[in-house]
Amino acid sequence: MTNRAVPDAATQLEIYRRMALIKANDERSRKVIMTGRLVMPYYSPRGQEVIPSAISVNLTDDDYICTIYRGSHDQLAKGLPLKDLWAEVAGRTSGTCKGKGGPMHVTYPTKGIMVTTGIVGSTMPIANGLAWGSQLRGDGRVTVANFGDGAANIGAFHESLNLASVWKLPVIFVCQNNEWGEHTAYDKTSNVPVAARAAAYGIPGERVDGNDPFAMYAAAHEAIARARAGEGPTLIEAMTYRFHGHVFGDQDAYMDKGRKAQALADDPVPRFRARLIADGVAGEDQLAAMEADIEAQIDEAVEFALAGDFPGIEELKRDVFAEELN
Amino acid sequence: MATQAAAKPAKANILQAINAAIADAMEADDNVVVLGEDVADPEEGGVCGVTKGLSSRFGDARVRSTPISEQAIIGAAIGASLVGFKPVAEIMLMNFTTVAMDMIVNHAAKLRFMSGGQTHVPIVIRTMTGTGFASGGQHCDYLEAWFAHTAGIKVVAPSSPRDAYGLMRSAIDDPDPVMFIENLPTYWAPAEAPEKGHRVPIGKANVLSEGSDVTIVAYARMIQEALPAVAQLAEAGISAELIDLRTIAPWDRETVLASVAKTGRAMIVHEAVTPFGVGAEIGSVLNEELFGKLKAPVKRLGGAFCPVPFSKPLETAFAPQTADIVAAAQALMGR
Numbered sequence: 001m002t003n004r005a006v007p008d009a010a011t012q013l014e015i016y017r018r019m020a021l022i023k024a025n026d027e028r029s030r031k032v033i034m035t036g037r038l039v040m041p042y043y044s045p046r047g048q049e050v051i052p053s054a055i056s057v058n059l060t061d062d063d064y065i066c067t068i069y070r071g072s073h074d075q076l077a078k079g080l081p082l083k084d085l086w087a088e089v090a091g092r093t094s095g096t097c098k099g100k101g102g103p104m105h106v107t108y109p110t111k112g113i114m115v116t117t118g119i120v121g122s123t124m125p126i127a128n129g130l131a132w133g134s135q136l137r138g139d140g141r142v143t144v145a146n147f148g149d150g151a152a153n154i155g156a157f158h159e160s161l162n163l164a165s166v167w168k169l170p171v172i173f174v175c176q177n178n179e180w181g182e183h184t185a186y187d188k189t190s191n192v193p194v195a196a197r198a199a200a201y202g203i204p205g206e207r208v209d210g211n212d213p214f215a216m217y218a219a220a221h222e223a224i225a226r227a228r229a230g231e232g233p234t235l236i237e238a239m240t241y242r243f244h245g246h247v248f249g250d251q252d253a254y255m256d257k258g259r260k261a262q263a264l265a266d267d268p269v270p271r272f273r274a275r276l277i278a279d280g281v282a283g284e285d286q287l288a289a290m291e292a293d294i295e296a297q298i299d300e301a302v303e304f305a306l307a308g309d310f311p312g313i314e315e316l317k318r319d320v321f322a323e324e325l326n
Numbered sequence: 327m328a329t330q331a332a333a334k335p336a337k338a339n340i341l342q343a344i345n346a347a348i349a350d351a352m353e354a355d356d357n358v359v360v361l362g363e364d365v366a367d368p369e370e371g372g373v374c375g376v377t378k379g380l381s382s383r384f385g386d387a388r389v390r391s392t393p394i395s396e397q398a399i400i401g402a403a404i405g406a407s408l409v410g411f412k413p414v415a416e417i418m419l420m421n422f423t424t425v426a427m428d429m430i431v432n433h434a435a436k437l438r439f440m441s442g443g444q445t446h447v448p449i450v451i452r453t454m455t456g457t458g459f460a461s462g463g464q465h466c467d468y469l470e471a472w473f474a475h476t477a478g479i480k481v482v483a484p485s486s487p488r489d490a491y492g493l494m495r496s497a498i499d500d501p502d503p504v505m506f507i508e509n510l511p512t513y514w515a516p517a518e519a520p521e522k523g524h525r526v527p528i529g530k531a532n533v534l535s536e537g538s539d540v541t542i543v544a545y546a547r548m549i550q551e552a553l554p555a556v557a558q559l560a561e562a563g564i565s566a567e568l569i570d571l572r573t574i575a576p577w578d579r580e581t582v583l584a585s586v587a588k589t590g591r592a593m594i595v596h597e598a599v600t601p602f603g604v605g606a607e608i609g610s611v612l613n614e615e616l617f618g619k620l621k622a623p624v625k626r627l628g629g630a631f632c633p634v635p636f637s638k639p640l641e642t643a644f645a646p647q648t649a650d651i652v653a654a655a656q657a658l659m660g661r
């Protein structure tokens with residue numbers, strides 16, 4: 001396509017900042033679990049940094065996202081404060097959800113992070129409702145529903161795309177195709193690209209290189225503009241690769257070594273970093289300072305989280321209903 | 327009644343009462359929206375016409391017919407509720423809630439808790455069920471125990487137009503997800519009409535007749551079977567207290583425990599199959615709280631443990647009937 005939206009220098013830098021934050025946070029998460037300071041199920045988004053970073057620079061705090069257990073990249077890109085995230089995954093009262101959600105259920109409406117779900121394929125039906133709300137109010141907000149390639153084969157995907165299409169909802173369905181659904185390769189579960197399915201529902205669908213910040217930015221920019229203009233939903237299939245096993249501790253024996261080595265060599269984070277320098281968007285010192293600042297923020301967030309209190313037992317009965325029932 | 331000189335009290339049936347409750351709620355609050363298969367007027371306001379007239383009156387933005395997509399219906403209701411709307415979602419028949427269980431059980435019921443109270447899901451899921459209309463195994467199950475067993479969902483099942491109106495208004499007001507179970511065979515019988523704005527609090531049972539020998543706890547269509555049973559028992563010299571539970575989760579422990587403490591005998595009657603049902607839960611609480619005061623073991627009376635049969639005599643025999651209730655009460659009395 002020609003004449004696609006191009007991020008300006010400041011936006012490129014902001015995309016990189018979010019990518020660097022996600023990468024650093026992922027590395028720290030693995031380290032903190034490895035050293036036994038924290039126990040949690042952890043689904044690494046390493047390798048998928050570009051997707052939410054390039055999307056979220058097109059969103060405001062008022063826009064909504066729904067994401068999945070592998071969603072810390074989506075949450076951080078959308079502006080979830082590190083301290084709140086770390087305290088939540090550490091199960092502390094200072095977390096976004098008082099420690100009652102945990103890594104698979106982070107919610108933070110202040111930044112439009114409305115649902116994080118552990119159920120494959122369930123972001124899409126709820127995203128439709130958020131988008132319906134925006135449509136009814138005419139508030140111009142858009143909703144991004146994130147999900148994996150595995151989720152594209154569940155019934156809720158099809159129901160949701162169809163409903164969003166007939167209701168012309170301001171929602172963007174973002175399939176983060178990291179080639180894996182748990183241990184099963186995407187090509188063993190479907191014979192068609194996810195993006196091709198958009199045609200079945202009469203909505204625009206695009207398969208994009210989800211590791212290319214420019215391509216991802218352009219696709220997101222256009223889809224979001226369409227949604228805001230009342231022109232309905234878009235399906236984006238963002239091609240990427242999962243650097244680690246499905247869940248922390250998974251030895252990834254099922255992943256092809258050559259393919260994985262190639263993906264690691266193509267790591268989108270250093271690649272974009274080098275490009276920013278080559279294009280004169282940022283200097284090495286500037287980026288190094290940004291990265292150091294991120295590390296310092298993570299240091300602070302981890303210590304803040306681990307120093308926090310666990311919720312009291314009375315929280316068991318709280319928030320089940322609006323009023324506590326016996 | 328013909329002999330009364332005063333004006334006849336207004337009559338309404340359950341279907342009209344629910345329609346009026348939703349309409350009144352929509353009139354009072356722009357955030358009340360309706361969605362489901364066939365619910366708008368071009369589609370005739372639902373298979374039984376419960377939502378008839380609403381889309382013409384409130385517009386098709388607020389009253390939307392959907393594709394046959396139960397997960398999408400409940401998902402859209404949940405999402406809209408997260409941003410301040412009060413959706414009333416119809417799942418055409420209770421058996422079809424099975425197709426949307428993820429949305430109901432994993433999301434609607436849990437988002438308040440998992441978000442530490444930051445978000446909540448004030449939706450009403452209207453659904454219909456009930457034996458007696460010859461639809462066989464897949465269209466008339468009572469699955470209330472499934473939902474009552476899930477922390478985070480309220481479950482109501484009205485037996486009269488007044489309660490249907492009042493409970494619907496309360497359900498729409500309620501900040502939590504409410505499963506609103508309508509009994510299809512009871513829809514059309516006229517009874518006392520509700521007045522506009524009437525509320526029946528969620529969690530409050532209704533003592534329909536006072537008695538001293540035995541407590542009968544029932545809800546939905548089983549009230550119709552229990553009422554004549556109470557009269558027959560009275561003729562046989564047994565004084566039965568009949569409690570319409572109205573709300574299954576949370577159920578009115580106070581009213582039920584007080585009644586059984588007084589009578590010393592209890593039975594729970596429901597149309598759902600007996601094993602692992604609401605009767606088991608209530609019976610167990612009665613044993614825990616009133617052990618030593620009970621004059622007889624608590625009796626459960628529910629549907630047979632089989633899919634609802636089609637053939638008329640089998641379908642009739644499936645659910646408890648007046649004669650079963652009378653016989654069970656007599657057995658509790660040692661007669």
Ligand SMILES: Cc1ncc(C[n+]2csc(CCOP(=O)(O)OP(=O)(O)O)c2C)c(N)n1
Pocket residue numbers: 070118119120121147148149150151152178180181182246
């Ligand atoms: C409905 C459902 N079925 C199965 C699972 C178990 N499970 C968790 S993650 C996963 C793989 C999903 O893959 P994909 O959608 O591609 O997302 P990714 O993990 O690659 O980001 C499975 C099968 C689940 N959580 N929910």
